[in-house]
Amino acid sequence: MDLLTGIFITPFAEMIGLPDLFFQALWDGFVSGTLYGLIALGFVLIFKASGVFNFAQPILVVLAALALISFYKMGVPAWISVVLVLIMFYGLAWLIERLILRKLVNTDGNILFMSTVALSFIIIGAAQWIFGGRPSSMIHKELGIPTGSFEWPMFGGGVYFDLLDISAAVVAVILIVCLGLFFSRTKIGRGLRAVADDHQAALSVGISLNQIWVIVWFVAGVVALVTGIFWGARSDVSFALQIIGFKALPVLIIGGFTSVPGAIVGGLMIGIGEKIFEIYWGPLLGSGVEGWFAYFIALGFLLFKPQGLFGDKIIERV
Amino acid sequence: MYFRETGQFKSKYKEELAAFPIFEDKIGIAIAALLAFVLIPIFGLPGLSWDFTMSAVMIPVVIFTITTLGLNILLGFAGQISLGTAAFMGVGAYSCYKIMTIFPDLNALICVVLSGVVTAFVGTIFGLPSLRIKGFYLMVATLAAQFFLEWAFIRIPWLYNYNISGAIEVPYKEMFGIVLTGAKSEPLTRYFVCLGFLVVLTWLASNVIRGRIGRSWMMIRDMDIAAELIGVRPLTAKLSAFAFSSFYIGISGALMVFFWLGAAEVESFDINHSFTYLFMVIIGGLGSITGCYFGAILVWVIPVILKEYGKSVFGIDAFVMENFTTILLGVVMVVILIVEPHGLARIWQIAKQKLRLWPFPY
Numbered sequence: 001m002d003l004l005t006g007i008f009i010t011p012f013a014e015m016i017g018l019p020d021l022f023f024q025a026l027w028d029g030f031v032s033g034t035l036y037g038l039i040a041l042g043f044v045l046i047f048k049a050s051g052v053f054n055f056a057q058p059i060l061v062v063l064a065a066l067a068l069i070s071f072y073k074m075g076v077p078a079w080i081s082v083v084l085v086l087i088m089f090y091g092l093a094w095l096i097e098r099l100i101l102r103k104l105v106n107t108d109g110n111i112l113f114m115s116t117v118a119l120s121f122i123i124i125g126a127a128q129w130i131f132g133g134r135p136s137s138m139i140h141k142e143l144g145i146p147t148g149s150f151e152w153p154m155f156g157g158g159v160y161f162d163l164l165d166i167s168a169a170v171v172a173v174i175l176i177v178c179l180g181l182f183f184s185r186t187k188i189g190r191g192l193r194a195v196a197d198d199h200q201a202a203l204s205v206g207i208s209l210n211q212i213w214v215i216v217w218f219v220a221g222v223v224a225l226v227t228g229i230f231w232g233a234r235s236d237v238s239f240a241l242q243i244i245g246f247k248a249l250p251v252l253i254i255g256g257f258t259s260v261p262g263a264i265v266g267g268l269m270i271g272i273g274e275k276i277f278e279i280y281w282g283p284l285l286g287s288g289v290e291g292w293f294a295y296f297i298a299l300g301f302l303l304f305k306p307q308g309l310f311g312d313k314i315i316e317r318v
Numbered sequence: 319m320y321f322r323e324t325g326q327f328k329s330k331y332k333e334e335l336a337a338f339p340i341f342e343d344k345i346g347i348a349i350a351a352l353l354a355f356v357l358i359p360i361f362g363l364p365g366l367s368w369d370f371t372m373s374a375v376m377i378p379v380v381i382f383t384i385t386t387l388g389l390n391i392l393l394g395f396a397g398q399i400s401l402g403t404a405a406f407m408g409v410g411a412y413s414c415y416k417i418m419t420i421f422p423d424l425n426a427l428i429c430v431v432l433s434g435v436v437t438a439f440v441g442t443i444f445g446l447p448s449l450r451i452k453g454f455y456l457m458v459a460t461l462a463a464q465f466f467l468e469w470a471f472i473r474i475p476w477l478y479n480y481n482i483s484g485a486i487e488v489p490y491k492e493m494f495g496i497v498l499t500g501a502k503s504e505p506l507t508r509y510f511v512c513l514g515f516l517v518v519l520t521w522l523a524s525n526v527i528r529g530r531i532g533r534s535w536m537m538i539r540d541m542d543i544a545a546e547l548i549g550v551r552p553l554t555a556k557l558s559a560f561a562f563s564s565f566y567i568g569i570s571g572a573l574m575v576f577f578w579l580g581a582a583e584v585e586s587f588d589i590n591h592s593f594t595y596l597f598m599v600i601i602g603g604l605g606s607i608t609g610c611y612f613g614a615i616l617v618w619v620i621p622v623i624l625k626e627y628g629k630s631v632f633g634i635d636a637f638v639m640e641n642f643t644t645i646l647l648g649v650v651m652v653v654i655l656i657v658e659p660h661g662l663a664r665i666w667q668i669a670k671q672k673l674r675l676w677p678f679p680y
Binding site (some may be wrong): 296 | 344395399447451453454461466469473482593596597600636638640641644645647648649659
């Protein structure tokens with residue numbers, strides 16, 4: 001009976017009794033949701049544009065953040081280091097295309113996926129070698145991203161808003177709008193979608209696969225950099241960020257593997273859902289449920305909508 | 319030149335169906351068995367100390383081969399991808415620990431087998447989503463298993479008997495007067511126990527795969543809708559694959575803690591280990607039992623030996639060697655995917671074919 005009230009009555013009573021806390025939780029969840037959505041966006045971009053399920057995306061986030069910090073520490077001004085990181089990512093995209101993807105054209109999706117897992121091992125090893133394994137703090141202040149927070153009185157209490165979080169949300173929205181336009185309105189964007197459908201067919205109508213892949217990986221690198229800056233600002237930059245990156249996978253399942261808005265909606269659902277669950281139901285199970293709750297939301301979704309909210313319908317033929 | 323079946327006539331169907339129909343294969347297996355059972359336990363590997371050979375190379379390789387067998391059954395034969403391998407090994411280890419504390423008089427080997435059974439049960443539960451989803455979606459579902467189980471190993475103190483350290487420690491066990499587990503056990507005993515398990519499990523796997531269940535797994539892997547139309551029940555085929563594979567993985571997890579590490583925490587079962595096991599399967603070759611051996615040996619032994627030589631011969635920092643081997647693993651994996659996506663097992667097959675024709679390739 002205690003358990004039942006613990007599950008069905010107490011949490012809701014707390015929500016109504018202390019609405020300011022509830023809104024705080026909602027806002028926190030919203031912010032981490034946008035950040036999950038950003039990581040998921042990197043996955044979606046590459047999947048949509050080349051049919052590769054890119055497992056290296058989380059480690060690209062770590063790499064971007066670490067590279068940015070170490071450029072800055074070498075004495076390069078903050079914004080110039082951002083440019084340097086972008087150039088580095090362009091080189092990396094070119095290398096990946098040249099050395100790995102070009103040799104794997106027209107192979108099975110599973111093999112492409114495995115190659116990105118291998119790639120993430122290479123990047124982990126190299127990044128640890130070059131940058132060291134110790135966590136370091138992000139240079140968001142130097143980049144001119146506002147910090148500090150303000151309190152907004154509400155329901156007798158107050159909700160804290162971090163300026164950093166607000167700017168993260170704004171940047172995420174801008175990024176998504178830009179990418180949406182890029183995919184649907186430009187010639188390159190249409191080329192990207194053609195490649196995702198069928199490598200050979202795209203080649204036969206004259207789309208340069210190699211060029212497209214470099215562009216896609218570069219764009220994913222840009223998304224990784226933005227994600228890296230904001231995640232890094234919220235917590236320190238370390239290889240543990242990679243585990244957070246895996247949270248993007250349930251987001252993908254909810255939103256669908258091929259949908260840009262889906263990545264964001266899914267991210268918000270996961271972010272808010274797990275925050276609320278952690279605060280109100282977490283104590284029943286012992287804390288730390290944030291680690292797996294997202295995956296269970298995703299599992300629940302899979303049972304009813306296997307292709308996600310916005311995903312393309314899966315058609316199978318024998 | 320020497321490797322060919324010319325002149326080896328079979329007069330019974332049973333001989334055709336033998337596991338190693340060619341005489342040269344039998345010699346090869348005999349040599350491998352001689353190495354594993356006699357030569358390496360007596361002399362060790364060249365250039366490494368005997369203790370190091372046993373405790374850091376041979377015992378883990380044997381255990382990881384069992385893990386790889388289990389994962390390969392699921393991924394290579396039944397086509398269901400799983401990233402929760404390390405967590406299922408954890409289930410094996412923790413359940414073995416619980417069984418040992420609840421029934422202190424039970425034989426250690428029986429405990430290990432029982433922990434495999436428990437893991438098979440847990441694996442079947444987490445395999446349920448596979449009935450509705452597949453591919454990358456299923457992969458995320460198995461990630462749920464990975465993270466949930468990792469959480470359970472920390473947050474459910476009953477699993478580690480309310481130890482303050484949060485780790486499971488191996489009790490002292492003996493059989494026929496020989497110490498099997500615990501701090502006093504000899505590496506040689508533990509090695510032979512693991513090897514015994516490996517031999518029995520390999521034999522079991524190769525027979526199950528050649529049988530009706532194994533064939534239904536392969537049909538599901540190749541195209542599940544078509545298999546369903548032919549009359550394979552996806553429910554039994556997929557769940558039995560999960561159960562069978564988890565049984566292997568659970569046994570290897572129990573062996574890993576009780577016959578190799580001696581004590582374990584959650585870190586031994588985290589997601590990076592799952593990837594390592596996945597690499598073993600892929601590098602070795604999907605859908606091949608020989609491949610499991612190759613994969614486990616390559617992925618485990620080469621980094622260990624490189625690290626050891628790097629430290630003792632060249633005096634390179636351990637941190638650098640660690641990163642170097644991580645990169646090397648990734649590079650080997652990429653090269654194998656590009657050159658031969660079916661892994662070392664296929665390369666071995668091609669080599670055998672070439673040997674048959676040598677020296678007249680046409």
